[in-house]
Structure formats: structure tokens, C-alpha cells
Amino acid sequence: MDETVAEFIKRTILKIPMTEMMTILKAWDFLPENQLQTVNFRQRKESLVQDLVLLCENKRASLRDAALLDIIYTQFHQHQKVWDVFQMSKEPGEDVDLFDMEQFKSSFEKILRRALKNVTVSFRDAEENAVWIRIAWGTQYRKPNQYKPVFVVYYSQTPYVFTSFCHLKSNTPLLSQALTVASNHHKIVKMDLRSRYLDSLKAIVFKQYNQKFETHNSTMPLQENLELDMHMDSRIIHENRIEKERVQRVTQETFGDYPQPRLEFAQYKLETKFKSDFHGGILAERKEPLRCLIKFSSPHLLEALKSLAPAGIADAPLSPLLTCIPNKGMNYFKIRDK
Amino acid sequence: MEWANDKSKGGVLAHLERLETQMSRSCKNLEDPPRETAESDIGTKIRKLRCLRDKLRAEVKQRQARIKASTANAELDQTLEISEQEAVGGKEENMKAILQAYRFTGLSGKRTSRGVCVCISTAFEGNLLDSYFVDLVIQKPLRIHHHSVPVFIPLEEISAKYLQTNIQHFLFCLCEYLNAYAGRKYQADQLQRDFAAFLAGPLQRNSLCNLLSFTYKVEPQSRSFPFCARLLYKDLTTTLPTDVTITYQGTDTSSTSWEEQRASHENLFFTKPLHQVFTSFARNGERLDMSLVS
Numbered sequence: 001m002d003e004t005v006a007e008f009i010k011r012t013i014l015k016i017p018m019t020e021m022m023t024i025l026k027a028w029d030f031l032p033e034n035q036l037q038t039v040n041f042r043q044r045k046e047s048l049v050q051d052l053v054l055l056c057e058n059k060r061a062s063l064r065d066a067a068l069l070d071i072i073y074t075q076f077h078q079h080q081k082v083w084d085v086f087q088m089s090k091e092p093g094e095d096v097d098l099f100d101m102e103q104f105k106s107s108f109e110k111i112l113r114r115a116l117k118n119v120t121v122s123f124r125d126a127e128e129n130a131v132w133i134r135i136a137w138g139t140q141y142r143k144p145n146q147y148k149p150v151f152v153v154y155y156s157q158t159p160y161v162f163t164s165f166c167h168l169k170s171n172t173p174l175l176s177q178a179l180t181v182a183s184n185h186h187k188i189v190k191m192d193l194r195s196r197y198l199d200s201l202k203a204i205v206f207k208q209y210n211q212k213f214e215t216h217n218s219t220m221p222l223q224e225n226l227e228l229d230m231h232m233d234s235r236i237i238h239e240n241r242i243e244k245e246r247v248q249r250v251t252q253e254t255f256g257d258y259p260q261p262r263l264e265f266a267q268y269k270l271e272t273k274f275k276s277d278f279h280g281g282i283l284a285e286r287k288e289p290l291r292c293l294i295k296f297s298s299p300h301l302l303e304a305l306k307s308l309a310p311a312g313i314a315d316a317p318l319s320p321l322l323t324c325i326p327n328k329g330m331n332y333f334k335i336r337d338k
Numbered sequence: 339m340e341w342a343n344d345k346s347k348g349g350v351l352a353h354l355e356r357l358e359t360q361m362s363r364s365c366k367n368l369e370d371p372p373r374e375t376a377e378s379d380i381g382t383k384i385r386k387l388r389c390l391r392d393k394l395r396a397e398v399k400q401r402q403a404r405i406k407a408s409t410a411n412a413e414l415d416q417t418l419e420i421s422e423q424e425a426v427g428g429k430e431e432n433m434k435a436i437l438q439a440y441r442f443t444g445l446s447g448k449r450t451s452r453g454v455c456v457c458i459s460t461a462f463e464g465n466l467l468d469s470y471f472v473d474l475v476i477q478k479p480l481r482i483h484h485h486s487v488p489v490f491i492p493l494e495e496i497s498a499k500y501l502q503t504n505i506q507h508f509l510f511c512l513c514e515y516l517n518a519y520a521g522r523k524y525q526a527d528q529l530q531r532d533f534a535a536f537l538a539g540p541l542q543r544n545s546l547c548n549l550l551s552f553t554y555k556v557e558p559q560s561r562s563f564p565f566c567a568r569l570l571y572k573d574l575t576t577t578l579p580t581d582v583t584i585t586y587q588g589t590d591t592s593s594t595s596w597e598e599q600r601a602s603h604e605n606l607f608f609t610k611p612l613h614q615v616f617t618s619f620a621r622n623g624e625r626l627d628m629s630l631v632s
Contacts, residue, residue: 128545129544216437
């Protein structure tokens, strides 16, 4: 086994937390069950890793196997990467999409290799007819860097592609071309949507975040919650009950009853002229637009926005710039003067 | 000091006597009349009070009787009400059950505060499959608030064509696509689940289940998988393939029966649902077995 491959496998296994070690190794399915049982999982991590790497060497693990392990590790730790979303489109009136996964994979790899000899491409099929792709980029003269790969997640016959953030922007056009051609699309555009939570991004672009529907089979839970709170103690009189109920109603109409998809920030880039009532102020005469950046950060931005009006911090309804985020599928905006 | 005269003496004594009789007379005068009036007064008072008491008692009794009568009536009314309520409640339950059962027609809906929530229940060969929802907002223009239609179904295309002009057609078109998708998915799932022994490796499929590729055999006991199938469903509103390609990849090129088999398989896949084709393979295999035994 190549030294570099051994080192790569070692570093990948070292990243795996002990609690997940068995699960990930089983998912990898490279070391058979009986071999894994011979290993002492209670020893110190470093020695454990050494034992496992030795087993891999004995089984002659290749770069392909190592790359697969890297994909599995990333699938278990999706939130460690920041994911971007691309949207592809077809020409109108095109034939029905007869997507063939094998054809897609071979076409994708061929396009990359034609342009760049030094590249490692690996695939792993996932649920819901999706595929995870791992790409390690090299250059004309250098071997691929296995420690800075890009991950791509594509659900077949959809126009959306999720990619992990890549520092090397130079390879993005090649990646875009490979994706569009291999999946029978014509154009690809980067969306203004970014988050660590891949499943939330999927929920937003696939429009799956609101799955509450009124049917005759289910009884709609009435707005009992607010009323219960209000009447809990009869000694307390809520003077602003009507306003509270209005705020609750507006919030419910805007945000719904469902759990919000998880985003960490919303960013607004303003390029607008300063508007002021005071003539002769320093900024009033400025011809150039002011540039400023407003960023809202939160561990769970949309839930935080949802709680603003009920908490009394903001007026309801909130600005549509904030509430349009999941509907428009954007969390960074550029606002210019019209 | 000399007492005056006897008159005076007789006068003093007589005076005392006179005073005594005066006193006793005035006492008598004082006592007798009050006692008499008091007695008669109290008597009449007592009689009056007794009369009043009796009257009040009688009235209380009357009122109690009246209340009993009215409560009895009220109970009667209440029981009437309850049984009416039960009847109405029973009808309500019945209605609810009917509304719930509308799902089985494949297309049902429920009014919402914004408009209507349409439910498309898919089915294939008498099996009820997944349900999909489209929540419509009744406004000008008509729009979809949210839905559970999978992203690879061309909902945007269909709504762009028909939603504003012909909502019936929109719903029927969507029904067609969803039912066809559900039917294709059902066939692929059945094949994977029940006939995995006939397949070499996993079934290749995609999100729409409109391209299926697999390698298979027809004889359960055979060790090789001589046939390769590629099924294309170019019409997304159907559950049977539009293109079928079967290739024989066995090593036995001498026998012409392979070509016959291949051609007959093609025909089978064109005309019958996937899992039924494999059921017939399995049955033929059993028949073969039986013939060998006998």
C-alpha cells in the first residue's frame, strides 16, 4: 500500500470519534466483521488506529477505498462542511429525463479527466436515488490533494446540486460543466443559499419544509395554546391580550406550525444612497452609494426570527426581507437602489 | 302643740284611711285594664301569626310542587335533547367517515381558511399507495401555497400550463403523473423485494423510476444470469415501458431457443407489469420442476 494512502487512511480514521468508530467501519465494509472483532476497541485511540491501518495494509487498501471512507466520514459529519447550492436548468420542451446513474457517473468522470489528468473522483450511492461524489483536485503537475476534497451531492432528476465549500475557486467552472453535461442540463447557476445543514438546504430547495396539510383524517389542533396561557391564573389580567393574539396569528401565518429549516446566517449587502430629511448633512450630498453589510447570525436563524415578534422585540409582521428566506431559497441578498 | 280636734284625729286616721283606699283603688285601676287588653292583643297577634304561617306554608308547598313539576319536565326535555344530540352526533360521525372515505376515490379535498387542500391518493392494481397534497390559495391568480409533490415530478410545468385556466385539467394531469410514478415505483419495489433471487446485483433505477436496468435469470436453480434488461418509460403518464431492450449475455450461442426466449421476454415486459412478469417466470420454473419430478 502506498505510503500516502496509508497516511491518508490513518488521518481519516483518527478523525472518527470513538463512539462512531464501529458504525463507520461497518458502513465502509472494507474490513470484514471477523477481522474487526480481533481488534481491541478499548485501547488508546492511537494504538487502535495503528492496528486498523495495519489491517488495511494487509488487505491492500487502495486510494479508492480510502476515498470511500472519507465520503462516509463526511456523510456522518455533514455539518463540518459549509454547503452551497447550484441550480441547473434545461431547455424548454426537452425530452423526458431518462437518467441513468451509471452513465452519469462515467460521463462526469470522463469530463473531469479530459480536462485534468490529476484528479481523484469517487462515488457512493445514497438514499432517494442520490449520489455523493468526492473530488480531490490536482494540477497539471501536482498529484491531487486528498486533504482538501470537494463533495457533491446530487439527487437524480432534480435541478439542484449541493457542493461543499471549495477554496480553490478555479475548478468550479470545470465542476459545473461536468455536472450539467453529465445530467443532461444546459445551464447551471449558483444560488445565494449557503448553510452547514445539508438536510435544511434540501428541505428549502425541494420545498419540503412545510409538510402539514389539512385533511379530514386529522383533527386540526385549535389555537388553544395561547388561550390556555392567558387563562391560567385568573388573578392576572392581560391588558394587551388582543395585540398578543394578533401577533401570534400573524407569526403563525408567516412561519407556519412546522419546524423551520436550519440556517446560520442571513446577509444583506446594501448599496444604496443615503436618504435623509436633513439637507446639508455630511452624507446627504454624497453621490456614491453607501456600502454596508448587515449580517444576522444565529445557531438557528429562522426559529430566532420566528420568536422575535412574540417576544416583543420586533413588530409583527416582520420585514419581508427576513420572512422570504425559505420561500425564495436565498440567505444572502444584494439590495440596490432601483 | 295640740292636736286639733277629734275631727282632726278622726281626721288624721280618716285621712290615712282615705289615702289607703285611694291607693288601692289607683292600683286596681292601673293593673286591670292592661292585663285585659294585653291578653286580647296577644291573642289576636298569635292568631294572626298562625294564620300567616299557615299561608306561607301553603305557598311553600305550592312552589315546591311547581318546581318538582318543572324539573321533571326539564329532565324530560334534557333527555330529549340528549337523544337528539346523539342522533346528530351519529350523523356527524357518519359524514366524517364519508369525507374520510373520499380518499379512496383518488382525488379529495378539504376547505381551508385560505382555499382548499387537495389530496391525491395514488393506487396501482387495487393497492392504495402514497398520498400527495397540494394546498391551494384561492386568490387571483390562483397559487400553490405548499405541497408534498416530489421535486422530480414536473409540477411547475403542469401548473404553468393549466392552473390558471383549467383547474380540473391541472388536477387530473397531476393525478396522472403521480399515479403513474407510484405504479412504476411499486413495480420496482416489488421486483427488488420479492424477486431478488432472480436478479444479479441491485436493480438500477432513478428517482422517477423511468429507467430500470437489471441482469436476471428465469430458472431459479440456474447459477448464471443470462439476460440483461433495460426498460425505458418515456411516457411519464404510463406504468408500462415504452422501450424494452433484452440482451442475452450467456455463453451458449448455439441454441436458438435463447433468441426465442429473449424475444418473448421483450414482449412480456412490454405488456405486463414487472412483478407479474417475474411471477410468471417463477411459476414456469415451478412447472419445470414439477415436470422433472414427474
